[in-house]
Amino acid sequence: MARVRIHDKEFETFIPYEKIRSVVEKMAEQMNEELKGKNPLFLCILNGSFMFAAEIFKRIELLDAEISFVKLASYSGTSTTGEIKELIGLNENMEGRTVVILEDIVDTGITISNTIEQIKSKNPAEVKVATLLLKPDALQKAVDLDYVGIKIPNDFIVGYGLDYNGLGRNLIDIYKVVFYAENSTY
Numbered sequence: 001m002a003r004v005r006i007h008d009k010e011f012e013t014f015i016p017y018e019k020i021r022s023v024v025e026k027m028a029e030q031m032n033e034e035l036k037g038k039n040p041l042f043l044c045i046l047n048g049s050f051m052f053a054a055e056i057f058k059r060i061e062l063l064d065a066e067i068s069f070v071k072l073a074s075y076s077g078t079s080t081t082g083e084i085k086e087l088i089g090l091n092e093n094m095e096g097r098t099v100v101i102l103e104d105i106v107d108t109g110i111t112i113s114n115t116i117e118q119i120k121s122k123n124p125a126e127v128k129v130a131t132l133l134l135k136p137d138a139l140q141k142a143v144d145l146d147y148v149g150i151k152i153p154n155d156f157i158v159g160y161g162l163d164y165n166g167l168g169r170n171l172i173d174i175y176k177v178v179f180y181a182e183n184s185t186y
Contacts, residue, residue, distance in 0.1 A: 004158075004175060006168045011158055011175035015150065020132070020160060020174065021055070023149040027130060028059035030147060031100070038098040038125075039064045043090075045115065046071040047169065048104035051161035052132045056102060068092050072115065087118050094122040100146075104161050105133040107154070109141035116143070133157075133174075 003012050031040075040062065044053035046069050057067050070087045099119055106112050112129060119127050130147035137154045158164045159171030168175070 001171075001173075003178070004168070004171065006158060006164045009164060010178045011164075011168070012178050013173050014155070014157060014176040015152075015160075015174040017160070017172045019150075024052070024055045024132070025059060027147045027149055028056050031056070031130070032059075032061050035060075035062055035065070035098060035100070038062075040066070040098045040100050041092055041094060041124075042067040042100045042102055043119070044069045044102045045104070048161045048163065049102050049132075051169075052104050053102045056130065066092070072111065087115065090118070090122070094119065094124040096123070096125050098126050098128065099124045100128045100130055103129065103131040105135065105157075106131045106143065106145060107135040107138040109139045109143045112145075113141045113143050132160075 001013070003010060005011075042053065042057060042060070042065060044050060044067060050069075053067065053069075057065075068089070068091075070089045072087050101112070101115060101119065103112055106129075112131070116127055116129065128146040129144065131145055132149040134145065134148045134151045135154050136151055155176040156164070157174050157176050158168035159174040161169050162174065163169045
């Protein structure tokens with residue numbers, strides 16, 4: 001599908017799945033090399049990262065790797081609320097382990113920065129961050145990112161786990177919103 005309509009907005013294909021898969025494969029190769037012998041715990045940030053986490057984790061060749069899932073939210077509609085909710089489901093012992101946060105997108109940096117601080121309070125050996133998407137122009141807080149898939153402009157996107165008010169996560173490609181001058185709601 002070249003275009004999709006979700007709620008009151010129209011989106012067009014921005015990043016096809018073939019490119020996503022290729023980028024994820026390269027990220028996984030790098031992780032397999034850098035994380036050898038570290039007993040890593042991959043931490044998927046729900047809901048948006050579930051597709052990215054599955055795609056990465058099935059390519060991780062380390063037999064001692066584990067994955068867990070936590071939930072938080074800072075978005076409402078098409079913009080960040082700036083409010084970070086506490087991580088829910090953070091039950092694993094992280095002390096002395098390498099923790100790799102799997103995030104779908106880093107835009108303002110506020111959410112990932114807060115997440116890193118919460119994880120560091122559990123005394124891991126190190127915290128690494130892998131994000132499929134990065135919006136450099138939207139960053140408000142400096143963050144160290146270890147694995148970055150694709151840098152994108154500050155457009156609103158859906159698909160491949162990302163949603164617009166709950167819909168669009170199931171799209172295999174990533175779509176960006178189409179702006180119309182005559183429609184002031186965009």
